[in-house]
Amino acid sequence: MSRDTVDVAETDTSVERRVRARRAGRGALFVVMLGVAVVMLYPFWVMIVDSLKSENQFLAGHGFSWSSWRTLSSTIPVLQEVISSTIICAVSILLILAVGLPAGFAFAKLKFRASGVIFLGIVSAMMVPLQAILMPEFVNITRLGLTGGYTGAVLVYAALGTPFSVFLFATYFRGVPDELIEAGIVDGLGYVGALWRLIVPIAIPAIATVTVLQFIQIWDDLLVGLLFIQNTSERPITVGLAVLAAGRTTSIPALMAGSLLSALPAMIVYLVFQRYLVKGLTMGIDR
Amino acid sequence: MAEITFEGVTKVFAGNVTAVDHLDLHVADGEFMVLVGPSGCGKTTALRMLAGLEEISSGTLSIGGRVVNHVLPKDRDVAMVFQNYALYPHMSVAQNMGFALKIRGESKDEITRKVAEAASILRLSEYLDRRPKALSGGQRQRVAMGRAIVRSPRAFLMDEPLSNLDAQLRVEMRVEIARIQRLLGVATLYVTHDQIEAMTMGDRVAVMRGGKLQQVAPPQELYDRPANEFVAGFMGSPPMNLLRVRTAPAEGRLALAVGAQRLELPRAYEASHELPTDADCELVLGVRPEDIEVVDEAGSGPTLRTRVERREALGAEILVHLALVEAGAPSSVAYDEDVAITRPSVLVARMAPQARVGVGDVLNVRLNEERLHFFDALSGVSLARGTA
Ligand SMILES: Nc1ncnc2c1ncn2[C@@H]1O[C@H](COP(=O)(O)OP(=O)(O)OP(=O)(O)O)[C@@H](O)[C@H]1O
Ligand SMILES: [Mg+2]
Numbered sequence: 001m002s003r004d005t006v007d008v009a010e011t012d013t014s015v016e017r018r019v020r021a022r023r024a025g026r027g028a029l030f031v032v033m034l035g036v037a038v039v040m041l042y043p044f045w046v047m048i049v050d051s052l053k054s055e056n057q058f059l060a061g062h063g064f065s066w067s068s069w070r071t072l073s074s075t076i077p078v079l080q081e082v083i084s085s086t087i088i089c090a091v092s093i094l095l096i097l098a099v100g101l102p103a104g105f106a107f108a109k110l111k112f113r114a115s116g117v118i119f120l121g122i123v124s125a126m127m128v129p130l131q132a133i134l135m136p137e138f139v140n141i142t143r144l145g146l147t148g149g150y151t152g153a154v155l156v157y158a159a160l161g162t163p164f165s166v167f168l169f170a171t172y173f174r175g176v177p178d179e180l181i182e183a184g185i186v187d188g189l190g191y192v193g194a195l196w197r198l199i200v201p202i203a204i205p206a207i208a209t210v211t212v213l214q215f216i217q218i219w220d221d222l223l224v225g226l227l228f229i230q231n232t233s234e235r236p237i238t239v240g241l242a243v244l245a246a247g248r249t250t251s252i253p254a255l256m257a258g259s260l261l262s263a264l265p266a267m268i269v270y271l272v273f274q275r276y277l278v279k280g281l282t283m284g285i286d287r
Numbered sequence: 288m289a290e291i292t293f294e295g296v297t298k299v300f301a302g303n304v305t306a307v308d309h310l311d312l313h314v315a316d317g318e319f320m321v322l323v324g325p326s327g328c329g330k331t332t333a334l335r336m337l338a339g340l341e342e343i344s345s346g347t348l349s350i351g352g353r354v355v356n357h358v359l360p361k362d363r364d365v366a367m368v369f370q371n372y373a374l375y376p377h378m379s380v381a382q383n384m385g386f387a388l389k390i391r392g393e394s395k396d397e398i399t400r401k402v403a404e405a406a407s408i409l410r411l412s413e414y415l416d417r418r419p420k421a422l423s424g425g426q427r428q429r430v431a432m433g434r435a436i437v438r439s440p441r442a443f444l445m446d447e448p449l450s451n452l453d454a455q456l457r458v459e460m461r462v463e464i465a466r467i468q469r470l471l472g473v474a475t476l477y478v479t480h481d482q483i484e485a486m487t488m489g490d491r492v493a494v495m496r497g498g499k500l501q502q503v504a505p506p507q508e509l510y511d512r513p514a515n516e517f518v519a520g521f522m523g524s525p526p527m528n529l530l531r532v533r534t535a536p537a538e539g540r541l542a543l544a545v546g547a548q549r550l551e552l553p554r555a556y557e558a559s560h561e562l563p564t565d566a567d568c569e570l571v572l573g574v575r576p577e578d579i580e581v582v583d584e585a586g587s588g589p590t591l592r593t594r595v596e597r598r599e600a601l602g603a604e605i606l607v608h609l610a611l612v613e614a615g616a617p618s619s620v621a622y623d624e625d626v627a628i629t630r631p632s633v634l635v636a637r638m639a640p641q642a643r644v645g646v647g648d649v650l651n652v653r654l655n656e657e658r659l660h661f662f663d664a665l666s667g668v669s670l671a672r673g674t675a
Contacts, residue, residue: 179373187387
């Protein structure tokens with residue numbers, strides 16, 4: 001055998017080895033991801049299965065019944081609470097977007113005095129935790145007489161979410177070339193037109209990101225709803241569940257049903273907007 | 288369609304940067320005007336003022352006889368092609384092209400028809416449903432053109448639209464853009480710093496430097512009769528040779544001292560140029576590389592003795608770098624960065640590739656006596672009579 005052939009054989013095996021190593025790596029990754037998925041999904045599975053049992057069936061470990069859902073809806077006004085949560089989320093997020101998008105655009109594209117310092121101030125507001133300002137905020141909102149219905153809570157959520165949204169939009173718009181907006185202006189857009197027909201559509205990935213993150217945060221929040229919404233008819237689902245757990249019922253299947261109900265919307269919102277989130281990372285503005 | 292007039296238009300940026308200084312320029316209806324100049328000379332700024340993207344510090348700017356100093360960009364009805372194309376990333380090619388029409392409120396059918404028409408002119412018909420990111424550079428460039436032409440605007444403004452393309456595509460698009468502009472007959476202001484584009488595309492070329500307009504003329508005239516040293520050195524590749532010389536009239540004959548050598552000039556230059564009549568006045572002699580030829584010892588006309596310093600073969604031609612022979616050689620000025628002109632100590636001659644010249648050869652070269660240029664040594668202004 002000549003030397004050449006030996007060399008070829010060697011390369012062959014090394015290539016093969018590399019391919020095999022990569023395949024093994026992928027396999028290992030798959031197993032790990034599968035493990036993670038199981039850990040994440042198992043609670044959901046438990047919630048679904050256990051919520052579909054009566055209390056006795058739950059203790060027995062098998063059976064099927066809608067009775068826990070009936071218990072849930074008769075103990076607390078579930079539907080109304082879900083609607084409340086939805087309204088609070090929607091209005092807060094609209095406010096956060098309505099302030100964050102134009103402000104972010106201004107910080108990214110317009111030159112005005114002290115914009116750097118103001119931006120820094122807004123961004124550092126992101127670092128302030130909810131708990132730190134909760135009491136002063138409560139005093140403020142009470143003085144304004146807004147602790148009854150949605151308004152107070154919505155204002156607090158909007159105030160807490162806006163700095164992040166300004167920051168995210170500013171960062172996003174910095175990546176959008178000026179010429180793109182200028183092209184729109186030369187094409188005949190006025191200021192309002194440029195906002196609605198160009199800037200907002202371009203910012204959809206950023207809008208989706210803010211919406212998902214804020215929705216999850218606001219929907220899952222208990223503290224603000226508990227403190228600022230004193231009308232029982234307007235309280236959100238998280239508060240309702242807390243009340244439920246605090247003694248209205250001891251039925252575990254009913255609690256499971258409630259938990260499932262409150263966890264579901266955030267998942268749905270994520271799944272709906274996820275497409276845009278991923279796109280946001282890959283879209284890029286073409287040069 | 289309309290004419291464009293800059294009258295004393297000036298732009299001073301914050302921090303006292305005068306980007307455009309009293310620009311007077313008239314682009315006739317349907318004319319293709321090319322704006323050239325070195326980087327930072329204010330070309331883009333001039334264009335942006337015309338588009339309304341930049342405020343005018345002073346002067347008047349009019350489109351179609353109407354002063355537009357304070358008219359909003361959207362009401363100027365001009366279309367602009369940006370250097371990086373600035374295509375809307377979230378819209379398809381068809382939507383990109385039809386956007387301005389949609390803003391204007393034209394009907395869907397009308398938009399579809401116009402877009403299809405423009406797409407066929409630009410050979411984009413099969414890409415109408417694609418997003419910009421799924422297009423090649425040349426295709427994106429054409430979409431940017433399409434966005435401008437569907438509007439049938441009063442003027443086209445183009446800022447180095449070909450600079451992001453590779454050399455071959457640039458040649459193709461150069462022809463294409465010129466063709467489309469003639470087809471549509473819309474007044475066009477085209478910015479470039481590629482002088483081949485300037486020479487080949489424009490009806491007229493405006494040369495700028497440091498915010499100031501140097502000369503406006505048809506390309507050939509710009510080449511044949513540059514108004515000053517800057518234009519002479521800027522147009523043409525390799526640029527015109529510029530030599531610092533002194534007048535040395537003798538026995539009633541016109542002559543120059545080029546270093547230690549004497550260069551006899553035809554009398555005709557006295558009539559056509561305002562040459563100093565005294566002896567020992569400094570001036571700049573300009574001669575194009577193609578106006579230098581090798582002659583025998585006994586040649587007549589203005590000849591110089593030179594030595595070959597370097598030889599660059601370019602295929603179709605060779606460039607021969609010639610240094611004047613004899614001690615004390617020419618008093619030449621070093622490369623002036625600010626002015627971006629070379630006043631070389633050597634002459635560059637363009638010759639046929641068959642020319643048998645080798646480095647170190649001593650040659651007699653004759654300057655084409657009908658095509659010499661003279662410039663004032665201080666101001667750089669052409670001494671030719673009757674040029675602006
Ligand atoms: N927004 C601005 N603020 C301050 N100075 C500016 C601004 N825009 C441009 N300038 C200055 O104005 C001058 C002209 O700039 P301009 O962009 O018009 O040059 P240009 O001829 O287009 O150059 P290039 O060929 O490199 O594109 C430059 O000195 C530039 O630094
Ligand atoms: Mg420029």
